[in-house]
Amino acid sequence: MRPRSLALAAAFAVLPLSAVSLGVTTAQAATTPNAAAPRVALPETVTPAVARSEKKGDVPADQQLSVAVSLKLRDTAGLDRFLASVATPGTPEYGHYLTPQQFTERFGPTQAAVDQVKAYLAAQGLTVSGVSDNRQVVDARGSAEQIAKAFGTHESAYLDPQQQRTFFANDAAASVPADLAAVVQGISGLNNHTVRTTRNVKPSAAAAPDAVAAAPSGFGPTQYDGAYNLDKSGADGTGVTVALWEFDGYSANNLKTYDSQYGLTGPAVTTVSVDGANYDSKPGEGQGEVELDSEIVRGVAPKATQLVYEAPNSDQGEIDMAAKIVADNRASVISISWGSCEPDTTASSMTAVDNSFKQAAAQGISIFSASGDDGSRDCTRSTSGSTVKAVDFPASSPHQTGVGGTNLKVSGSAYSSESAWSTAGGGVSTVFGKPAWQTGTGVSGTMRTVPDVSSNADPASGFAIYTVGGWQVYGGTSAAAPLWSGYAAQFNQKAKAASKPVLGEASPKLYAVANSTAYGSAFHDVTTGKNQDFTTKAGYDQVTGWGSPIADALTTALLGDTTPPPSGGCTAAQLIGNGGFETGTAAPWTASSGVVDNSTGEAAHAGSWKAWLNGYGSAHTDTLAQTVTVPAGCKATLSFWVHVDTAESGSTAYDKLTVQAGSTTLATLSNANAATGFVQKSFDLSAFAGQTVTIKFTGTEDSSLKTSFVIDDAAVAVS
Incomplete structure (x- = not known):
C-alpha cells in the first residue's frame, strides 16, 4: 500500500522490510495439523x-x-438494513446511530x-x-x-x-x-508483501528544484477555502474530532510552522498508538504524507481536534487500526490517504477492514479515502503492473467515500475552473458489489465504481505544505481526501448547532443530493479531462465522481433533509426474509431438499448456514426461490454473495446457475466463474416497482465433475 500524495520536491523510498532468510538450514516441519479433524x-x-x-x-x-x-x-442482512435506514431521511432509524457497545451486541x-x-x-x-x-x-x-x-x-x-x-x-x-x-x-499477517510505501514524485527539471523552499508556493488555505466556498460555511470545526489514518509520524514543529504562516489556531494534534507504533521521534519517508493530511484538515477546519492514529505498516496494523478507531469512537470523521490496488491485496484483509467501516457507518462516522494516483491502472507501480485496470482500496469500500482528483484554477481566491487530473484514480471494483445508494451514475454493471467525489489533486495546482524543514508543493488524491474530511468536520459542527444528525456515512447522502435538483448548486461538475480508461462527462464519471464541493450550498442541501432519494422518498426497507439462512430452515424460501445447509463441505459467507446448490457430480437440478412485493415508486436492488467451486476445468460452461426475477434472467454463472472465495452480485429490480416478483436461483449440473453454487446473505433493498 502507499499514501496517495505527490510531492513536487520529495524523494521516493521504500520503507524497511522484515528480513527473510533465504539461506535456510532449519525448515518448518511438514504441516498436517489435526489430520483426523475436518x-x-x-x-x-x-x-x-x-x-x-x-x-x-x-x-x-x-x-x-x-x-x-x-x-x-453477525446478522449481516440486518446490519445492511440498519445502515440503509440510518442514512435515509424519513426512516424511523434516520440519524439514530449506535454506540460501539450497541453495535457489538447486535452485530x-x-x-x-x-x-x-x-x-x-x-x-x-x-x-x-x-x-x-x-x-x-x-x-x-x-x-x-x-x-x-x-x-x-x-x-x-x-x-x-x-x-x-x-x-x-x-x-x-x-x-x-x-x-x-x-x-x-x-x-x-501470513505474508508481509503488502508493505505501504510513499509515492512522492520529483518534478521535471523545469518545474522546481529538489530542495525544499524557504517560503510557501502553491495553494494555501485562502485559495482552497475560497475556491470551494469552505470559507462561507460559517463553521471552523469547533467541537469535532477528525482521525488521521497513518503509517508514519510527523514533527509537531512543522505543523506549528504551517499554522503560524497562515494564522491558524486550534487544538494541538495528538498521536494515538496502534499496536505500539509511534513514529514521531523519528518519522520515516511517509512524514510528508502525515503532515500533508494534518495541514489540509487544519486549513479547512482549524478548530477541529486531530487524532493521528499511527499503526505498523502491515495488513495486521491496518486491520487493528480500523478496529481501534471505531471502538474508540472519539472521532466523527476519518481521513485516509494510504491505499493499495485491489489485485495486490487479499480480499480477506479488505473484508476485515470493511467490517470496521460498517461499524463506522452504524456509529455515524464519515470516512473519506484517496482514490489513487495512477489513474485507472492503480497497480502501475506494484506487482500486478500497468496493464491491469484496477481501483484502490480502501477507496473501493462501499462504506466510505472515495475521493478523486482534479486540476483547480482560481482567480485570486475565487473558483475559476476545474478539469480532471490525468492520473486521478478511478474505475470499477472487482471485489465489492455496487451499493444500493450508488444510483444515477449512468454506469452499467453490478460492481462498485470509484470515485464518489473529488477535489484538487494535480501537483501542477498543488498545495503549499511545510514538511521536513521546509516548504514543498504537494498534490495527489491524498490532498483531496483530507480536504473533504475537513468539510465533514465543518458540516458536523453545523449539524450539531441545528440539532441535526452528523453526516455519518456520507455517500448515500451525497448521491441523494447529486440526484436532486440541488446538484448544480452543491457541486462543481467537472466535465473536461480523463484518466487512462475513463473520460469525464456531465454528471457522474469514473475520474471525478460527482465533482468538487460548493461547501455552503452543499451544507444547506444536506442539512435540509428534504432532498429526496432518487426513488422519490420511498421508505427504505429490506424485503428478503431469512437472507442469511441462519434460522436453519428454508422458510420463507422454497428450496430443493438439502439446499439450506450448515455442513462443513462448503463454508458460509457469514454465520453457519447458507444455500448450497448442486455439487453432486451427477445430473442434478436444485432451486431456491422467494417471492417479494416491491412497493410502487421505489428503487430496488437484489444483492447476494455467491461462491462457485468446481472440479471442472477450462472455460466451457458445463454446470450453470441461473438467476431470475420473474421471467427475466438477471445472470447466468457457470463452472467457468469458479473462484476461491465469495463475490457479491447485485441487480437493479426497480422495473418491478408496484409488482410481486419471484426471485429464483436454478442450479443445473451435468453428469460428471461436480460444481457447487453457494449463495448467502441475500437481500432486496428498496429506497
Whole structure:
C-alpha cells in the first residue's frame, strides 16, 4: 500500500522490510495439523503476489510472526438494513446511530466466539497478544512452525521480480477446524508483501528544484477555502474530532510552522498508538504524507481536534487500526490517504477492514479515502503492473467515500475552473458489489465504481505544505481526501448547532443530493479531462465522481433533509426474509431438499448456514426461490454473495446457475466463474416497482465433475 500524495520536491523510498532468510538450514516441519479433524479453507488468504514471484526457500521454523484473526460479523442482512435506514431521511432509524457497545451486541462477534478462537490459538502454542475492543480481531504471535501448524499453511520466502524484494508468504489458503470456520472471517499477517510505501514524485527539471523552499508556493488555505466556498460555511470545526489514518509520524514543529504562516489556531494534534507504533521521534519517508493530511484538515477546519492514529505498516496494523478507531469512537470523521490496488491485496484483509467501516457507518462516522494516483491502472507501480485496470482500496469500500482528483484554477481566491487530473484514480471494483445508494451514475454493471467525489489533486495546482524543514508543493488524491474530511468536520459542527444528525456515512447522502435538483448548486461538475480508461462527462464519471464541493450550498442541501432519494422518498426497507439462512430452515424460501445447509463441505459467507446448490457430480437440478412485493415508486436492488467451486476445468460452461426475477434472467454463472472465495452480485429490480416478483436461483449440473453454487446473505433493498 502507499499514501496517495505527490510531492513536487520529495524523494521516493521504500520503507524497511522484515528480513527473510533465504539461506535456510532449519525448515518448518511438514504441516498436517489435526489430520483426523475436518478443516475448512479460508478463502482469499493468499497474497496474489505468490503467483507472480519466485520461491526461494522456507522461512526458518523459529522465525517469529504475528497474525490477526478476523472474526465474522453477525446478522449481516440486518446490519445492511440498519445502515440503509440510518442514512435515509424519513426512516424511523434516520440519524439514530449506535454506540460501539450497541453495535457489538447486535452485530459483532460474541464473547463466546472470541474465547473459542483464543482457546484454539493457545492450544497451538501461540501467544494471544490482544483482542480489539469491538471483538472483531484477535492478535496472536508465535514461530513460523507454530503458525503453520495452527493454520494449515507453509511459510516460504519469495522474490518479487518486479519490485526486486524478498517477502514471506503462505503458499496456499489458510484453514481452521470446521468448528472455528463459523466464526473466523480470515487470517492476516501470513505474508508481509503488502508493505505501504510513499509515492512522492520529483518534478521535471523545469518545474522546481529538489530542495525544499524557504517560503510557501502553491495553494494555501485562502485559495482552497475560497475556491470551494469552505470559507462561507460559517463553521471552523469547533467541537469535532477528525482521525488521521497513518503509517508514519510527523514533527509537531512543522505543523506549528504551517499554522503560524497562515494564522491558524486550534487544538494541538495528538498521536494515538496502534499496536505500539509511534513514529514521531523519528518519522520515516511517509512524514510528508502525515503532515500533508494534518495541514489540509487544519486549513479547512482549524478548530477541529486531530487524532493521528499511527499503526505498523502491515495488513495486521491496518486491520487493528480500523478496529481501534471505531471502538474508540472519539472521532466523527476519518481521513485516509494510504491505499493499495485491489489485485495486490487479499480480499480477506479488505473484508476485515470493511467490517470496521460498517461499524463506522452504524456509529455515524464519515470516512473519506484517496482514490489513487495512477489513474485507472492503480497497480502501475506494484506487482500486478500497468496493464491491469484496477481501483484502490480502501477507496473501493462501499462504506466510505472515495475521493478523486482534479486540476483547480482560481482567480485570486475565487473558483475559476476545474478539469480532471490525468492520473486521478478511478474505475470499477472487482471485489465489492455496487451499493444500493450508488444510483444515477449512468454506469452499467453490478460492481462498485470509484470515485464518489473529488477535489484538487494535480501537483501542477498543488498545495503549499511545510514538511521536513521546509516548504514543498504537494498534490495527489491524498490532498483531496483530507480536504473533504475537513468539510465533514465543518458540516458536523453545523449539524450539531441545528440539532441535526452528523453526516455519518456520507455517500448515500451525497448521491441523494447529486440526484436532486440541488446538484448544480452543491457541486462543481467537472466535465473536461480523463484518466487512462475513463473520460469525464456531465454528471457522474469514473475520474471525478460527482465533482468538487460548493461547501455552503452543499451544507444547506444536506442539512435540509428534504432532498429526496432518487426513488422519490420511498421508505427504505429490506424485503428478503431469512437472507442469511441462519434460522436453519428454508422458510420463507422454497428450496430443493438439502439446499439450506450448515455442513462443513462448503463454508458460509457469514454465520453457519447458507444455500448450497448442486455439487453432486451427477445430473442434478436444485432451486431456491422467494417471492417479494416491491412497493410502487421505489428503487430496488437484489444483492447476494455467491461462491462457485468446481472440479471442472477450462472455460466451457458445463454446470450453470441461473438467476431470475420473474421471467427475466438477471445472470447466468457457470463452472467457468469458479473462484476461491465469495463475490457479491447485485441487480437493479426497480422495473418491478408496484409488482410481486419471484426471485429464483436454478442450479443445473451435468453428469460428471461436480460444481457447487453457494449463495448467502441475500437481500432486496428498496429506497
